[in-house]
Amino acid sequence: MNKILPSEITPEHVYLSRRRFLASAGILAASALVGAACRRSDPLAGLPSSDYCESAKASKSTDELGDRLTECTSVISYNNFYEFSFDKDDVAQRARDFKTSPWAIEVGGLVNRPGTYDIDGLRRKFAEEERIYRMRCVEAWSMVIPWLGFPLAKLMQEVEPTSRAKYVRFETLFDPQQMPGQKDEMLSWPYVEGLRLDEAMHDFTLLATGIYGKPLLPQNGAPIRLVVPWKYGFKNIKSIAKIDLVEEMPVSFWMTASPREYGFYANVNPNVAHPRWSQSSERRIGEAGRRDTVLFNGYADQAARLYEGLDLSKFY
Ligand code: MTE
Numbered sequence: 001m002n003k004i005l006p007s008e009i010t011p012e013h014v015y016l017s018r019r020r021f022l023a024s025a026g027i028l029a030a031s032a033l034v035g036a037a038c039r040r041s042d043p044l045a046g047l048p049s050s051d052y053c054e055s056a057k058a059s060k061s062t063d064e065l066g067d068r069l070t071e072c073t074s075v076i077s078y079n080n081f082y083e084f085s086f087d088k089d090d091v092a093q094r095a096r097d098f099k100t101s102p103w104a105i106e107v108g109g110l111v112n113r114p115g116t117y118d119i120d121g122l123r124r125k126f127a128e129e130e131r132i133y134r135m136r137c138v139e140a141w142s143m144v145i146p147w148l149g150f151p152l153a154k155l156m157q158e159v160e161p162t163s164r165a166k167y168v169r170f171e172t173l174f175d176p177q178q179m180p181g182q183k184d185e186m187l188s189w190p191y192v193e194g195l196r197l198d199e200a201m202h203d204f205t206l207l208a209t210g211i212y213g214k215p216l217l218p219q220n221g222a223p224i225r226l227v228v229p230w231k232y233g234f235k236n237i238k239s240i241a242k243i244d245l246v247e248e249m250p251v252s253f254w255m256t257a258s259p260r261e262y263g264f265y266a267n268v269n270p271n272v273a274h275p276r277w278s279q280s281s282e283r284r285i286g287e288a289g290r291r292d293t294v295l296f297n298g299y300a301d302q303a304a305r306l307y308e309g310l311d312l313s314k315f316y
Contacts, residue, residue, distance in 0.1 A: 057213030083179035109244030126150035148210030194250030
C-alpha cells in the first residue's frame with residue numbers, strides 16, 4: 001500500500017485540537033516516542049480478523065467504468081474513524097474490541113411508525129445486495145469497494161416519514177468507554193451526518209452492512225453505515241445507532257468542527273477546491289500517480305438531477 005501523503009493529513013483544526021487534547025493530558029511527548037518506536041508495518045498484525053480477506057468475494061473485479069476494485073486488505077486497514085484514532089493505519093487495532101453485536105438502531109422523529117431495529121432483523125427483512133461504488137475521501141484519496149447492504153429508502157418506507165419530514169439525521173453510537181476519541185472535548189460528539197429526504201430516498205443511497213461478501217469489521221463502521229457514492233466519504237457515517245427524520249437541515253459533525261471547510265451537501269466536485277487543497281485530482285489507493293476527480297464522483301447521470309437550481313460553484 002502507498003504511504004500517507006502530507007496532502008491527506010488530518011484536517012488542520014482536528015489535528016490542532018487533538019494536539020491540545022493530548023498536550024493537556026500530558027501524553028504528547030511520550031506517545032510521539034512510542035509511536036516512532038512501534039509504528040507497525042502491518043496494520044492488521046495479530047488481529048483476529050487478519051485472515052478476513054482470504055475469503056473475500058465480489059461478483060466483479062471492476063466497477064462499471066472498468067476501475068479495479070481496491071484490495072480488500074487496503075479497505076480494512078486504511079481507515080478514517082476518529083472515534084478510535086486519528087491515524088489511518090491504527091484504526092483497525094484500536095477498534096478491534098468494539099462490540100457491534102447485539103446492536104439496535106432507533107428510527108424516529110417525524111415518522112408515523114417509529115421503531116427500534118436490531119441489525120440481524122434488518123438484514124433478514126431487507127434482502128442484501130452487492131453494490132460496487134467508488135468512494136472519494138475529501139482528503140483526495142479514493143477506493144473502489146464492493147459493499148453489501150440495502151437501500152436506505154427501504155427503511156424510510158417502513159417508518160413512513162410524515163409530510164413535515166425534510167431531512168434525515170444520522171448519529172453514530174456514543175460510548176466514550178469503547179470509543180476513546182469521544183473523550184476529546186474539542187470536538188462535538190457523537191458524529192452526526194444528514195441527507196435531504198430525496199437524497200436519502202435515492203436508490204443508490206445504501207445502508208451498508210458488509211464489504212467483499214462479509215459483515216463489516218469495526219474499522220469500516222460495523223455493524224451498519226451509510227454509503228452515498230457521489231458525496232465525499234465523510235458523509236458515509238459509521239456505526240449508526242440513531243436515525244431521525246427532521247424538518248430542519250441537520251448540522252453535521254464536520255460542519256460544527258470547521259464550518260468554513262465543510263458543508264452539508266459535500267458532493268464530489270473537482271471544480272471547487274477545499275480551502276487548503278485542490279479537489280481536481282485524487283490518489284486511488286493501490287495505484288501509482290493521480291487521476292482526475294470527476295463531478296459527482298462519476299455518478300452525475302444518477303444524482304445530478306437532485307441538485308438542479310443549486311449553485312455548484314459554491315462549496316456545499
Ligand atoms: N464515521 C464516523 N462515525 N467517524 C468518522 O471518523 N470518517 C468518515 C466516514 N465516516 C468517519 C465516519 C470519513 S472522513 C471517511 S473518508 C470514511 O468514513 C472512511 O471510511 P472507511 O474507513 O471505511 O474507508
